Amino acid sequence: MGKKKRGHPDVEELLARPWCYYCERDFEDLKLLISHQKAKHFKCDRCGKRLNTAGGLSVHMNQVHKEALDKVENALANRQGLDIEIFGMEGVPDDIVQQHNQRIITNFYTAQAERHAATGNPPPGHAGGQGPAKKIKMETPEELKKRLADHRAKVAQIKANGGTLPVPVVVPKSQQQQQQQAQVPASVSPVAGQSPAQGASPFPPPQPGFPYPPPVGVMPGAFPPPVQPGVVVGAYPPVFPPRPTTGGTTLPHMPPYYNGGPPGGGGAGGYPGAASTVDELVSGAARQGGGGGDEIDQLIRAAEQGQGSKPPPGARAGEDAGAEKKGKGKDKHMRMVYGDSEVSPEEKMALLPRYAVAAA
Amino acid sequence: MAPSTQFEVSQPPNDVISAVVFAPDNTNRLLVSSWDRNVYLYEIAEGTEDATLLNKFEHRAPILDVCFGANGNEAYTAGLDCSVKRIDLSSGEQTVLSTHEKPVRCVVYSPQHSMLISASWDHTLHVHNTSAPASTPITISLPGKPHALAASPSKVVVAMTARLVHIYDLPALAAALSSADPASATITPWQQRESSLKFLTRAVACMPNDAGYATSSIEGRVAVEWFEDTAESQARKYAFKCHRQTAPEEEGGGDVVYPVNALTFHPVYGTFASGGGDGTVALWDAEAKRRMRQYQKFPDSVAALSFSNNGKYLAIGVCRGFETGMENFDSEGRAKVFIRELGETEAKGKGPK
Structure with a gap:
């Protein structure tokens, strides 16, 4: 595959x-x-x-x-602060990194939903609609997340062991079952364990009879597939567990609830995107999708608008020295403090009565 | 690197400054001419941060330009009263060399050929033989009104209205001057060019190495050109924008463009300084096509600039600049002269990149 x-x-x-x-x-x-x-x-x-x-x-x-x-x-x-020392990606505060990743994820899923809406294609996993969907209909978002966490642990273990079967770990019984479920595709599909992207994927791995992962958090079937053109853009909630900064394949970087996997909703708390009930998911989606992005998005948009029309003062003279051939439309707006190209300022001054020459 | 310092001359002229110039043989001596009808002679006191006013020479009309003669005791002035004058700076004696039909805009002295050239709004140049002050000068008629004049060791560049630039060969002028009948000698420009700048030329300055010159215009632009009339040399010429400010958005945005009033080359490093109506002075590396430095804004427009003979000092004449729509122009009491002592490598270019 x-x-x-x-x-x-x-x-x-x-x-x-x-x-x-x-x-x-x-x-x-x-x-x-x-x-x-x-x-x-x-x-x-x-x-x-x-x-x-x-x-x-x-x-x-x-x-x-x-x-x-x-x-x-x-x-x-x-x-704009000078107190933070930034070089490339070094020195960026963790909370800003989280915020940024959240924004990327949100934008990604919004864009994805828009694509689905635009093309009229059902999102992967919604194709058949009927049969297999019913089976996992009863999974709550918590269960999905837990399953995902378990899968990642498994993948990481497989990797750590050089691709062989994992050493048994102590796992609560209820999870063990799911882990076995998750393990099947990981060992069956050769790609799953190798591709870093796949390994880091927050989606549950492909399951037999259900080849494509459903959109995150949403229970297939609980949500109507957006086949009609009038469907609300952004109906696919951009809900997603916040990502670790690195590729996500390594276990230690995972947010704590990945490891603990508490059965309750508590593990998802603290992150705006991670709602614990379907209702919250839906309302959150409406909010984020309809609201047109978060604060940073607006800031960026504002900054882009500001920069598009007017480069920062001060920077220009320096640039000109190096690139005098930049023939831009800017010149249209220029205002010369002295605009007479025929008569020099001195000639005009010479006409002023105060500079009149006394008769010899 | 010696720290660079800057100070203000304590007794500046009262009105608009037309020119500042350092003496050819004395690093500390400078002349400032003003529209207040005086020429001021200053000397920078070694080790202190001031220049004392040694003398001032009153004229009957505003002075549009001044230059030193063969040494630091001799000066020539261009007056609004149409006369070109020689001033003996030690005795204060003034003699009229020649009289134009209209005010004299610029004077320039060529120490190599002991010649003084004056340019006037009557569309003529007068070429004087200063070793024989009584001789009549040669008159060269020009196709346009001259606005700026500069001499290199072997050339003199005249910038006129309608973007005309004439370059004369100084040895040829000297030969004509010493010929039997100077008045009848026909003198043609060594080169005639169209300025690279579309707007009125404000200033011209020649490279100390005799290779080329720079011109500036009222439209915030400076052009650098070379004398040599070969395709390669002419391909090297360039122009760039400078002395502009971004206008606030509420005033419609765009650029506010200031005239570039002054240009001067550094005598040692061959870099040059430009001074504009925006009150800033920038130092440029002509070879590398780079701005090296821009000094902090002065309180008013920069009217004139001059490097001292060894490049240690930069004199900056600052006063209110005449702008479009100024019917009641009055700069009295706003003129200032700043002297900047440059650090050792402050004006040294990095060479072409």
């Missing part, structure tokens, strides 16, 4: 992309991110020197230009 390449990246790829703390832009690789930061956030507006960090720029401004740096240029309003 080869992995199907779609036109759009999957959520794992999106999460793995390095991104800029100051402006939330993401990049193909770390090098690009670092050069972006040097050019956009750590560049001296006096001499154009590109520093590695905000602290470095501050020292440079102090020593070379005898000026104090008060904020990071081109940063989102609440990220």
